[in-house]
Amino acid sequence: MLARANEIEPMAPWRRRFALGLTRQDLETVAATYAAGFIATITFIA
Known part of the structure; x- marks a missing residue:
């Protein structure tokens, strides 16, 4: 399950911009x- 989460996470739009x-x-x-x-x-000024 963790491997799949690592594949999806970089594609999230908020991660890029x-x-x-x-x-x-x-x-x-x-x-x-x-x-x-x-x-x-x-x-x-000081």
């Missing part, structure tokens, strides 16, 4: 860019 067609890599890139910009802004 999140809402709006964004992948996990896209979300990680946005988060990293936001954090870097936030840190740079706070550094220059």
